[in-house]
Amino acid sequence: MDTKVYLDFNSTTPILPDMKDHVISKLSAFGNPSSVHWAGREAKKEITWTRNLISQNFNCHPLEIIFTASGSEGNNLALQHFSPTAEKNEIVCSMVEHPSILKPVKFLESKGFKVRWIPVAKDGLLDLEYFKTLLSTKTALVVCQLVNNETGNIFPIKKMTKLAHSVGAHFHSDMVQGLGKLRIDLAAMDVDTASFAGHKFYSLKGAGFLYVKRGVKVPSLILGGGQERGRRAGTENVLAISSLGYALSQYMPHFETKRDELTQMRDWLENKILEEIPGASVNGAGAPRVAGTLNVTLAGVDGETLLINLDTSGFAISSGAACSSGTQEPSPVLRAMGLDFEEASQSFRISLGWPTTLSEVESFFTTLKESVVHVRSLSTELTQVDQGVQF
Amino acid sequence: MKKRVLVAMSGGVDSSVVAALLKEQGYEVIGITMQVWDYSQSCDITPGQGTCCSSIDVQDARNVCDLLDIPFYVMNCESKFQAFVIDPFVNEYLEGRTPNPCVNCNTFLKFDHLFVKMKELKCDYLATGHYVRKTEDNGETLLVRGRDQVKDQSYFLFTLPKEILPHLLFPVGDMNKEEVRNHALRFGLLNAKKRDSQEICFVSKLGYAKFIESRVGKDLLNSGNIILLPEGKVIATHNGIHNFTIGQRRGLGFEHEKPLYVVKINPKTAEVFVGPEDLLFSKEFSVKGLNWMTSIQDGEKFTIKIRYRHGGSQGQITKVGENNFKVNFDEPQRAVTPGQAAVFYRGDRLLGGGWITSNPIQ
Numbered sequence: 001m002d003t004k005v006y007l008d009f010n011s012t013t014p015i016l017p018d019m020k021d022h023v024i025s026k027l028s029a030f031g032n033p034s035s036v037h038w039a040g041r042e043a044k045k046e047i048t049w050t051r052n053l054i055s056q057n058f059n060c061h062p063l064e065i066i067f068t069a070s071g072s073e074g075n076n077l078a079l080q081h082f083s084p085t086a087e088k089n090e091i092v093c094s095m096v097e098h099p100s101i102l103k104p105v106k107f108l109e110s111k112g113f114k115v116r117w118i119p120v121a122k123d124g125l126l127d128l129e130y131f132k133t134l135l136s137t138k139t140a141l142v143v144c145q146l147v148n149n150e151t152g153n154i155f156p157i158k159k160m161t162k163l164a165h166s167v168g169a170h171f172h173s174d175m176v177q178g179l180g181k182l183r184i185d186l187a188a189m190d191v192d193t194a195s196f197a198g199h200k201f202y203s204l205k206g207a208g209f210l211y212v213k214r215g216v217k218v219p220s221l222i223l224g225g226g227q228e229r230g231r232r233a234g235t236e237n238v239l240a241i242s243s244l245g246y247a248l249s250q251y252m253p254h255f256e257t258k259r260d261e262l263t264q265m266r267d268w269l270e271n272k273i274l275e276e277i278p279g280a281s282v283n284g285a286g287a288p289r290v291a292g293t294l295n296v297t298l299a300g301v302d303g304e305t306l307l308i309n310l311d312t313s314g315f316a317i318s319s320g321a322a323c324s325s326g327t328q329e330p331s332p333v334l335r336a337m338g339l340d341f342e343e344a345s346q347s348f349r350i351s352l353g354w355p356t357t358l359s360e361v362e363s364f365f366t367t368l369k370e371s372v373v374h375v376r377s378l379s380t381e382l383t384q385v386d387q388g389v390q391f
Numbered sequence: 392m393k394k395r396v397l398v399a400m401s402g403g404v405d406s407s408v409v410a411a412l413l414k415e416q417g418y419e420v421i422g423i424t425m426q427v428w429d430y431s432q433s434c435d436i437t438p439g440q441g442t443c444c445s446s447i448d449v450q451d452a453r454n455v456c457d458l459l460d461i462p463f464y465v466m467n468c469e470s471k472f473q474a475f476v477i478d479p480f481v482n483e484y485l486e487g488r489t490p491n492p493c494v495n496c497n498t499f500l501k502f503d504h505l506f507v508k509m510k511e512l513k514c515d516y517l518a519t520g521h522y523v524r525k526t527e528d529n530g531e532t533l534l535v536r537g538r539d540q541v542k543d544q545s546y547f548l549f550t551l552p553k554e555i556l557p558h559l560l561f562p563v564g565d566m567n568k569e570e571v572r573n574h575a576l577r578f579g580l581l582n583a584k585k586r587d588s589q590e591i592c593f594v595s596k597l598g599y600a601k602f603i604e605s606r607v608g609k610d611l612l613n614s615g616n617i618i619l620l621p622e623g624k625v626i627a628t629h630n631g632i633h634n635f636t637i638g639q640r641r642g643l644g645f646e647h648e649k650p651l652y653v654v655k656i657n658p659k660t661a662e663v664f665v666g667p668e669d670l671l672f673s674k675e676f677s678v679k680g681l682n683w684m685t686s687i688q689d690g691e692k693f694t695i696k697i698r699y700r701h702g703g704s705q706g707q708i709t710k711v712g713e714n715n716f717k718v719n720f721d722e723p724q725r726a727v728t729p730g731q732a733a734v735f736y737r738g739d740r741l742l743g744g745g746w747i748t749s750n751p752i753q
Contacts, residue, residue: 302511304466304467305508305511305512308421308462308464308512309511309512309513311462312421312462312512312513374511374513375511378507378510378511
């Protein structure tokens with residue numbers, strides 16, 4: 001392929017060019033942050049710096065942050081420790097969560113919790129009224145993401161947290177997809193725990209953090225040394241944490257401008273697709289979405305095939321289908337939102353990022369349209385049935 | 392403009408060498424593996440010993456593509472494989488026949504599903520590691536037996552529609568196994584020394600009978616009588632007709648002095664008929680579901696294989712009904728088995744084939 005265009009920023013992001021020097025310079029901060037001496041202090045400084053930036057940007061106390069290796073780890077740390085009691089044995093969880101939420105919730109179910117699922121409609125709206133009916137004094141835990149990774153839909157976390165607290169339930173929110181995309185005020189939202197991952201916001205992979213509101217107890221998953229005040233053992237990924245600090249200090253001030261640019265490009269692409277490609281529909285368009293995410297169903301076009309076609313032309317996007325080496329089910333999120341098997345198999349996601357240019361989006365659209373026309377023009381009927389071959 | 396080829400990769404040596412050769416020859420190569428079966432269900436995965444398309448093999452295929460610096464994709468075809476290969480496989484046994492699932496995989500997965508993918512991905516060709524060759528006879532593309540007579544896989548390809556043949560490439564069909572392995576070593580492919588997959592890819596070491604029993608309700612696996620021919624008397628009982636195939640001598644489940652062979656299976660009565668070897672021979676049988684790659688003359692004699700490992704024997708075919716044909720051998724052949732494929736050759740040219748439905752002798 002000649003030119004490569006990356007349009008899968010919800011999956012992960014590259015570091016931005018100006019961060020390269022920062023990362024290289026921080027290689028010298030090699031010490032173990034737990035050491036007393038100069039080498040340790042230099043490394044520790046990076047962590048403290050990032051912790052403070054998180055505190056400023058998300059309105060929380062520095063000590064309410066636990067650094068983790070990933071968003072998945074944060075979700076597991078937040079959830080695994082719950083155990084049902086006679087009075088509190090129910091969990092309320094949205095149907096469109098990431099696997100790193102769903103698996104721990106299933107694990108909790110095996111411990112004896114009853115799980116009640118909050119539906120999300122095809123237009124992306126979470127049914128708040130129905131959510132209220134799911135809550136009771138038996139609810140121990142409510143789980144709902146801030147932003148959906150497939151559709152970009154934003155959920156009303158502040159309202160939901162208030163409702164959860166009114167029945168004495170803990171609220172955890174997977175905010176991984178919200179980092180750098182919308183203003184997050186943790187104190188105002190009043191969630192009990194929230195997970196984040198650096199690699200979604202132009203930082204190195206290998207560092208994330210879990211916000212734990214003061215007073216909330218979260219037993220450590222990883223036992224050992226006293227890092228993170230005994231809440232998460234293991235020598236910290238200083239370089240990745242430092243890169244996250246850099247992203248927060250250098251990029252966050254610009255995020256509103258960038259958000260508007262991305263919204264414009266996304267909307268342009270969305271309109272082009274709806275106008276010029278027949279049989280196209282947008283998933284989650286009826287509810288608030290973050291900028292840059294576009295999830296489309298194209299009738300008669302297999303998502304996996306489209307993905308490969310676009311990849312061979314240099315465009316990296318994501319399809320609604322679960323990764324091919326895994327499950328049969330295409331996008332559980334889209335299925336939960338009411339798309340049938342076929343529709344979910346014919347869906348794909350484009351997510352724009354800060355490096356994205358309009359010309360990239362334009363050339364993507366041209367190739368997309370060509371690929372769709374090509375795939376639809378082929379007859380995909382089985383050719384063998386007429387041969388009378390025995391089966 | 393470079394021609395683009397989609398290479399079907401199983402993770403084995405043959406298809407890996409195909410990918411490497413085609414890249415060397417200047418094609419733009421895309422590697423693809425069909426995940427057809429969740430191997431965690433059936434097999435012990437021993438390192439270095441995957442069977443076709445298991446997760447070890449997907450990894451092997453991926454490694455080869457990384458080495459060759461070509462794109463690699465895995466397509467999930469589990470439900471199609473289930474519907475077109477596994478379910479019919481089980482069904483055939485329940486109906487007293489002995490199936491050939493590899494032909495169905497070729498028909499519906501490799502040369503149907505992948506062929507469609509080839510077109511969707513704007514490729515010029517679909518290439519596989521099959522030991523088979525192509526030729527042009529009077530402007531007609533035909534399949535020819537592979538040069539390695541032991542490895543020749545033309546038998547399994549008789550259902551291919553002749554229209555797709557010009558779009559297929561079989562780079563190793565002209566080689567013997569040793570040459571293929573040498574190419575693999577030359578390219579530095581790690582799976583050069585990997586053993587070939589010999590058995591049915593989805594059946595574990597436990598065997599096909601256990602496989603069937605795990606998938607079918609007990610009420611469908613009726614026990615029944617074993618009847619000795621020509622006397623016609625009941626001499627033993629069995630636990631299900633799926634345990635037997637025509638010509639089988641071992642594992643009949645009872646003691647017998649003289650060699651006895653399964654000569655017939657009646658699925659309706661769950662009776663298995665055994666007898667001396669001479670009862671295994673027949674000169675004619677019925678076939679249906681014929682696929683022709685070229686035309687034949689009326690009364691033409693050609694070579695017919697009734698099993699993959701059958702040497703082939705001369706005979707001819709006559710139409711006896713709408714979709715019903717009768718094949719006559721010049722010489723009686725041993726163990727004509729319903730459910731197997733009868734494949735026709737003119738010399739080394741593959742003419743076509745069909746499915747054996749019954750052995751009229753009994």
